[in-house]
Amino acid sequence: MSERHLRVAKVSKHFGRQRALVDVSLEFAPGRVATIVGPNGAGKTTLLGILSTLVRPTKGELFLGDQPIGREARHTLGYVGHEPGVYPDLSARQNLRLFASLYGLPDAELRITQMLERVDLADVRGDLPARGYSRGMLQRLALARALLHEPEILLFDEPSSALDPAGVAWLVSELLRERDSGRLVILVTHDLEAAAQVAGHIVVIRRGRVALERSQPSGFTAAEVRALYEEALHDR
Amino acid sequence: MTGSFWRYTLLIAGKDLRIEGKSREVLYTMGFSAALVVLVFSFALSNATDPAQGPITAAGVLWAATLFTGTVALARVLDRERENEAIRALLLSPAPRAAIYLGKLIAVSLLMIAVEVVLAVIVGGLFSTGVFAHPVWLALVLLLGTLGFASTGVVFSAALLRSRSRDALLGALLFPIVIPVLLAASRATACMFDPLSPDLEPVAFWVRFLAATDVIYISLGLWVFEPVVSGE
Amino acid sequence: MPTTPSSPARNSTRLLVACGVTCLLFLLACLAIAEAPLEKVMGMVQKIFYFHVPCAWLLMLSTLVCAGGSVAYLFRGSERGDRIALSAAELGVLFGMCVLVSGPLWAKAAWGVYWQWEARLTSSLLLWLMLVAYVLARRYGGAAARRLAASLALFAAIDIPLVYFSVRFFRSIHPQTTVVSTLVPGMRGAFWLSLLAFTVLWFVLMSVRLSVENAQARIVELEVLLDQAEENKS
Numbered sequence: 001m002s003e004r005h006l007r008v009a010k011v012s013k014h015f016g017r018q019r020a021l022v023d024v025s026l027e028f029a030p031g032r033v034a035t036i037v038g039p040n041g042a043g044k045t046t047l048l049g050i051l052s053t054l055v056r057p058t059k060g061e062l063f064l065g066d067q068p069i070g071r072e073a074r075h076t077l078g079y080v081g082h083e084p085g086v087y088p089d090l091s092a093r094q095n096l097r098l099f100a101s102l103y104g105l106p107d108a109e110l111r112i113t114q115m116l117e118r119v120d121l122a123d124v125r126g127d128l129p130a131r132g133y134s135r136g137m138l139q140r141l142a143l144a145r146a147l148l149h150e151p152e153i154l155l156f157d158e159p160s161s162a163l164d165p166a167g168v169a170w171l172v173s174e175l176l177r178e179r180d181s182g183r184l185v186i187l188v189t190h191d192l193e194a195a196a197q198v199a200g201h202i203v204v205i206r207r208g209r210v211a212l213e214r215s216q217p218s219g220f221t222a223a224e225v226r227a228l229y230e231e232a233l234h235d236r
Numbered sequence: 237m238t239g240s241f242w243r244y245t246l247l248i249a250g251k252d253l254r255i256e257g258k259s260r261e262v263l264y265t266m267g268f269s270a271a272l273v274v275l276v277f278s279f280a281l282s283n284a285t286d287p288a289q290g291p292i293t294a295a296g297v298l299w300a301a302t303l304f305t306g307t308v309a310l311a312r313v314l315d316r317e318r319e320n321e322a323i324r325a326l327l328l329s330p331a332p333r334a335a336i337y338l339g340k341l342i343a344v345s346l347l348m349i350a351v352e353v354v355l356a357v358i359v360g361g362l363f364s365t366g367v368f369a370h371p372v373w374l375a376l377v378l379l380l381g382t383l384g385f386a387s388t389g390v391v392f393s394a395a396l397l398r399s400r401s402r403d404a405l406l407g408a409l410l411f412p413i414v415i416p417v418l419l420a421a422s423r424a425t426a427c428m429f430d431p432l433s434p435d436l437e438p439v440a441f442w443v444r445f446l447a448a449t450d451v452i453y454i455s456l457g458l459w460v461f462e463p464v465v466s467g468e
Numbered sequence: 469m470p471t472t473p474s475s476p477a478r479n480s481t482r483l484l485v486a487c488g489v490t491c492l493l494f495l496l497a498c499l500a501i502a503e504a505p506l507e508k509v510m511g512m513v514q515k516i517f518y519f520h521v522p523c524a525w526l527l528m529l530s531t532l533v534c535a536g537g538s539v540a541y542l543f544r545g546s547e548r549g550d551r552i553a554l555s556a557a558e559l560g561v562l563f564g565m566c567v568l569v570s571g572p573l574w575a576k577a578a579w580g581v582y583w584q585w586e587a588r589l590t591s592s593l594l595l596w597l598m599l600v601a602y603v604l605a606r607r608y609g610g611a612a613a614r615r616l617a618a619s620l621a622l623f624a625a626i627d628i629p630l631v632y633f634s635v636r637f638f639r640s641i642h643p644q645t646t647v648v649s650t651l652v653p654g655m656r657g658a659f660w661l662s663l664l665a666f667t668v669l670w671f672v673l674m675s676v677r678l679s680v681e682n683a684q685a686r687i688v689e690l691e692v693l694l695d696q697a698e699e700n701k702s
Contacts (some may be wrong), residue, residue, distance in 0.1 A: 019692055054327060056545070058467070074330050082323035089255040101247050102329040104240075129258070130320070138320070145325060391619050398609025409605055409616075412597040413623045416634040423638060440636070449630055456626055463542040464615045 002152050004065035005029050006051065006184055011060030013046050013208075020046040022208045024060070028201070030152075032217070033175055035195040037188075037229060038205035044188045047205065048157050051186060052079055064153075075103060078146035081182040082158040084138040085145060088131040092121055092141050095130060096148060103149040115144040138168040143174060154178055156187045160194050172197045192229060196222040204232035244331045248339025249346075252313055256347060260314045266308040267351045271358055273301035278362055280284040287364055291429035294363040298355055299381065303414070304383055306348055313344050318397055328359045333462035337390060341454070344386045352378050364431045365443070373428055373439050380446035381421030385414050387453040420445045421446040479679070486672045493665035500658035513577040516570050518659060522666035523566040524592055528628065529670065530560030531595055534602065535625035538618035550614055551681035553621055555674055557602040563670070564596030587636040595629050598624035 006028040013021040021043045028034045036044050049055030050062060053071055061068050064076065079085070086095045093112060100108035116122040119140040124133075129139060139159060146154060156175070160168045168191075175198045179185050189195055195202070199220055205210040214220075214233035220228075256262055277297045283289045315321035326336065356374070360367035368374065392409050396402040424442035427433050533556040540549025550566050571589050572582040583589070598620065605617040 011408060014688075019688075019695075022692065022695070052328060054324070054466070058545075074328055077328060079324065081321055083324075085321050085325035087251070087255060087316065087322050088319050089258055089316070090251075094254075098247070099325070099329065102244070102326070102328070102331050193301055233345055277671065388623055391623075395616035395619060396609065398612065399608075399616075401608045401610060405605065405608060409601045409620055411602055412594050413620070413627055415594055416627065416630040419634045419638050443635070445634065452626055452630070453623070456622060460542065460619045460622055464612070464619050465698045 002065075003030060004152065004184075005063075006048065006153055006186075006216040008047070008057075009049055009061050009063065011047075011057045011062070013043075013050065013055065014058045019208055021050070021057070024205075024208075024210055026203060026210065026213070028184055028186055031182050032200035032215075033185045033187055034201040034203065035187045035189065035199035036203045036205060037190060037192060037195055037225075038211070039233070040190070043207040043208040044205050045157060047137060048155055048188050052077055053156050059109050070081060076152040076205070077148055077155065078149070078151035078153065079155045080139070080142045080146045080157070080159050080163045084130075084142035086130050086141055088137065089129050091127055091129055092116060092124060092133075092144070093126060093140065096144060099145050099148055105149060111148060115148055118147070119144045130217040135162055135195070136164065136170070139163060139167060139171070147178075151183075153184045154186070156189075158189055159187075160189060160191050168194055192225050193222055196220050196225040200223070202228060204229060241332060241335050244335035245338045245342070248326075248331065248336055249342040250363040252316070252340065252343035253346065255316060256313075256343070259283070261301070262309050262312045262347050263350060265312075266305045266347070267354060269308060270305040270351055270355050274298075274358055274362065275300070275303050290363040290365045291431070292426045293360040294367070295422050295425035295429050297363070298352070298359045298425060299418055301355060302348065302352055303385065303411065303418060304407070305351075306382075306389065306411065307349075307393075307403075309344050309347050310386070310389040310410075311403065311406060313340060313347070314390070314393040314397055323397065327465070332467065333465055334458045337394075337457055337461035340394075341383070341386050341457070342389045344390060345382045348382045348386065349378050352382065366431065367429060369431070370428050370436065370439075373436065373443070374425070376423055376443055377424045377428070377439070377446070380443060380450055381417055383450045384417035384421075384446060384453055385410075387450065387457045388413050391457050391461055394461065402406060416449055417446065420449065428436040472676040483672075483676070486668075486675070490665065490669050490672055493661070493668055494583060497658065497662040497665040500661045504658040505654040513574065516574040516577075518662040520567060520570040521561045521659070522663045523570065524588070525663065526670050527560055527567055527592060527595055527599075529667075530556045530563065531599065531621070531625055533674075534560060534599070534621045538621040542615065542618045542622075544596060546639055547685060550618070551678060551685065552674075553618065554606060555677040557599050557606075557616065557617075557621065558677065559670060559673055560599040561596065561603060562673075564592065564599060567592045568596060585634055585635070585638075588636045591628070591632045594626065595624065598627065 008024055008026050011021060011024045012019070024043075024047060036047060038044050046055060050057050053062065053073060054067065057224060063069065064073055071137060076162055086092075090098065093116070096112040097108060100112060113122070121137060121140055121144065124137070130138065133141065142159075160171050163171065172194060174183055174201070179198070179200075185198075187195070187198065196219075200217050201215045202213070202220065202225065203210060212228060214228060274297050277293075277300065281293060281297075283293060286293075308417065317326065327333075356367045356378075359365065389406070389410055391407060393402075396406055420442040424439045424446070426436045427436065427442075497518070501515055502517070504518075506514070507514065534553045537546075537549040537551070537553030537556060540546035541553060571592070575584055575589075576582050602617050602620050602624070605620055606613050609616040
């Protein structure tokens with residue numbers, strides 16, 4: 001797995017009159033889960049949009065390693081949002097086949113089978129459209145889709161919302177697994193408990209700015225995360 | 237446009253057509269609505285029962301019904317991307333935006349043409365008009381007219397993807413723009429349907445006009461689709 | 469890009485001068501129109517032409533400027549282009565209404581009917597509808613309203629010749645009634661003066677409308693600067 005860092009340099013994003021992000025500079029390293037937390041409307045989703053190259057910043061740049069990146073870096077990114085990003089009328093295999101073609105993957109069928117086994121969906125009825133899946137199954141399919149093309153960077157946007165505790169536990173274990181395989185993992189969440197279980201790097205976003213940033217390779221306890229969050233929000 | 241570009245285009249068109257093939261939702265809802273629009277016109281227009289006016293009425297009603305219900309096809313084909321946020325996964329893939337545009341255009345157009353063929357049969361019956369007298373010309377006019385409508389429609393429908401007012405706005409924004417297409421297509425169709433017209437010269441003329449219009453609209457659509465669909 | 473602030477006093481003076489020039493031009497134009505010879509067939513009624521045609525020209529100018537601003541906005545993220553596009557579209561709707569009111573008034577006097585499906589009138593109607601659609605799209609288009617409207621403006625601009633020619637050919641089986649009569653030399657001066665007066669009016673209105681949009685953009689910038697200043701202080 002590559003060692004490149006993902007970096008945003010002095011990034012701002014304005015939507016007409018609305019300022020979603022102001023002067024944000026951050027660096028993310030592989031082998032660590034970076035967790036971006038903050039209140040609703042703080043700009044977390046916009047930041048993730050910029051990191052995934054889907055949103056163009058009004059000011060500032062995005063770097064991978066030393067190179068500024070844009071659309072051409074899409075094959076290095078995998079994304080799991082709180083919506084699974086799959087076609088409800090197609091089955092799991094059909095969905096993955098489509099994305100394998102979109103990413104131009106060789107040995108697609110083998111890869112798809114491996115992914116379905118990885119996320120424990122191999123036993124599901126082959127022709128069942130994704131519409132018939134439970135929420136947990138959909139998130140697993142979403143992860144399979146995101147990992148299919150072996151991306152260098154994994155982005156998660158509120159993936160645990162609408163998941164039951166078992167689902168959240170599964171998600172946490174997957175995040176740690178990807179981190180251990182050397183991927184650069186970024187998680188946006190408002191679930192501080194889940195954040196504490198995985199994070200080695202915490203960023204608190206408040207009103208479009210970085211309110212607080214802390215890096216701890218040994219991880220954080222839930223209490224520490226909550227304390228940091230409170231400190232960042234009331235630091236005025 | 238390289239080979240891989242067309243690969244992406246056909247991949248996306250194929251995906252949409254396969255999904256439609258499973259549910260046939262667009263075909264049935266658009267088809268049924270269009271047939272009803274034809275019926276409404278039959279009752280609303282008092283010259284509808286005049287056999288001499290048959291061919292012209294048939295052509296006009298065919299295209300009016302197509303336009304009014306074509307927004308259904310446009311809305312549904314783009315809607316599929318919004319369910320489960322599949323659009324984000326699609327936009328994050330290496331697929332060029334222009335290929336996404338063309339793929340959607342092809343899928344929507346094919347679905348609409350399928351409905352139009354059935355509509356042609358219906359108007360032929362209701363207005364006592366022979367509609368398949370010139371099948372090749374008819375196929376050409378249906379194809380070019382539909383492409384003209386859909387090429388603009390896909391852009392607007394994509395831009396309205398997350399809008400609550402999508403259904404109210406789509407037709408309102410689209411119809412003024414596609415009037416030239418409507419004019420050309422219905423004139424050509426009327427000439428084709430009318431057994432008394434001396435020759436098919438007007439059809440040839442309007443077909444050329446439609447082809448030029450389609451080239452212009454599709455070029456503009458290809459150019460404009462990316463910034464419209466990308467995050468600002 | 470920050471909008472350059474200019475003092476309110478300077479702005480008012482400039483505006484006053486511009487309004488003065490516009491009024492003067494209109495005065496001269498009215499005098500010229502009164503002096504111009506009467507057209508032999510339609511007489512006094514024909515003089516609507518001095519009002520109707522410049523408005524139609526401004527409708528087209530508005531559409532082209534709107535399209536230009538939309539290109540700048542879509543492809544270079546130019547906020548200024550977006551402001552220009554919106555202002556131009558609104559002016560287009562305004563002058564379009566003038567065309568669509570003066571046209572039927574003239575038509576009624578000249579041919580006895582309020583409407584003719586004639587190429588230029590129909591094109592004006594459709595163009596006006598497209599600009600109305602632009603304004604609707606801006607207001608109700610949701611999150612992507614500005615991009616939606618911008619793409620609409622481009623299709624509208626491209627449609628100008630297409631609509632005109634399709635309607636012209638559509639009507640070719642009927643006799644071509646010319647709306648604009650050929651200009652006798654005595655009329656030309658009045659016509660160009662009138663056209664100039666209207667165009668200057670358009671620029672003045674654009675400038676006023678744009679200054680409103682620019683002021684709003686400036687407020688946003690100042691809010692950002694204020695925020696940053698507060699951050700730096702704490």
